[in-house]
Amino acid sequence: MAPAPPPAASFSPSEVQRRLAAGACWVRRGARLYDLTSFVRHHPGGEQLLRARAGQDIGADLDGPPHRHSANARRWLEEYYVGELQGDPQGSTETEAIASGETQETDSAIEPRFEAVDWDKDLVDWQKPLLWQVGHLGDKYDEWVHQPVTRPIRLFHSDLIEALSKTVWYSVPIIWVPLVLYLSWSYYRTLAQGNVRLFTSFTTEYSVQVPGSVFPGLFMLGMFLWSFLEYIIHRFLFHMKPPSDSCYLIMLHFVLHGQHHKAPFDGSRLVFPPVPASLVIACIYTLLRLILPEAVGGTVFAGGLLGYVLYDMTHYYLHFGSPHKGSYLYSMKTYHVKHHFAHQKSGFGISSKLWDYFFHTLILEEPHPKTQ
Ligand SMILES: [Zn+2]
Ligand SMILES: [Zn+2]
Ligand SMILES: [Zn+2]
Incomplete structure (x- = not known):
């Protein structure tokens, strides 16, 4: 049985108009009102x-x-529900339904209603730190974790550990870009001296001299290798399904x-x-240094590191920006949101779709023609 709907606030059309005039983005679906003001920038x-839909019925959209x-x-939309619109939204039958208190039945007759997340009935207690709780969700974890919510997550009980577990986005370029620049400069200088040779461990006779001019190529190779690693990590590590026990x-x-x-x-x-990242990064650096001459491996590494920064x-x-329609980032944002909301087993590419093409995990465009 569906839980009884929470007592809803109601708003007259003029109250809604006042909020719209103040810049809020309220939309409605039948008589149900949603305040999407905080969401507009995130809309895929x-x-x-x-x-452009502010004040309108978005049912068809x-x-x-x-x-x-x-x-x-749709479940996500319900989290922005603020109340019911009073009076006559569009002279439709919905009005009578509201008048007779039958809104619920009318809505579910049209299509299954998605319940807003009931924070008191969710599988976890959102008032408490989540990490320990999710460990006990067992076979319910996979479905639960793929139903996104709007509220932020608290992982740990301790304020200190909680704070340490968070990372502001700009710490990534602040920490890693100077390292990319330093490594690029020093390895370029080494290469430009003309003393770097490939294959010296096999033979001194046929070893190949590496000229400084290959620097951009090696750097790009590093970025390319990163894009592959990005795909592999996201698909096979991040989306590894943990055993429910x-x-x-x-x-x-x-x-x-x-x-x-x-x-x-x-x-x-x-x-x-940055701290766990530096461990992974150090391993990759060591590996490249072991298999390639210092300046060659180091240049590939610098390119890869820049690739990582650009990816993050x-x-x-893609989550917080509002790219212009038609731009590359706009298409990647739409693509990535599909990965989050509907296709969690495909669409792993974030900076590009290249490896999704290659490994057949591309999220296909919807079949019906684009009209807007
Ligand atoms: Zn939309
Ligand atoms: Zn993912
Ligand atoms: Zn994401």
Whole structure:
């Protein structure tokens, strides 16, 4: 049985108008009102598209074309529910339904209503830190973690550990870009001296001299290799399905990526924290230095590191930025939101779709024609 709807506030058309005039973005679906003001910038279909709907009924837009909104998107919308519109929205039968108190039945007759997340009935207690709780969700974890919510996540009980577990996005370029510049400069100088040779460990006779002019190529190779690593990490590490009987693997999955899918607009844990990142980065550096001459491996590494910084910044921007319709980032944002809301087993590319093409995990465009 569906839980009784919470007592709803009601707003007269003039009250709604006043809020619209004050710049708020309220929309309605039948008589149900939603305040999307804090969401417009995040809207995957673009901010402008949503602002243009302010004050209007978005029922038809939810079904598209151009885009049929996912079940998660509809559930998400319910989190912005503020109350009912009084009076006659459009002279439709909905009015009588409201008058006789039958709004619920009318809505569910049209299509299944998505319940807003009932914070008191969710599988976890949102008043308490989540990490330990999600470890015990067992086989319910996978479905739960893929139903995104608007509220931020608290992982730990301790304020200190909680604060340390968060990373502001700009710490990534502040820490890593100077290292990229320093390494690039020093390895370029080494290469330019003309003393670097490849294959010296096999033979001194046929070793190949590496000229300084290959620096851009090696750097680009590093960026390219990163894009592959980005795909592999996201697909096979972040989206590894933890066994439901392993509390610790579920917790690990939640910390690594699950929390980001549960709360996609919690920006505090979106980029990779520098301390664990530096361990991974040090391993990759060591590996490259072992298999390639110092300046060659180092240049590839510098390119890869820049690729990583660009990836993390792109990811943050796809969540919080509002790219212009038609731009590359706009298409990547739409693509990434599909990964979050509807297609969690495909669409792993964040800075590009290249490896999704290659490994057949591309999220296909919707079949119906784009009309807007
Ligand atoms: Zn939309
Ligand atoms: Zn993901
Ligand atoms: Zn994301």
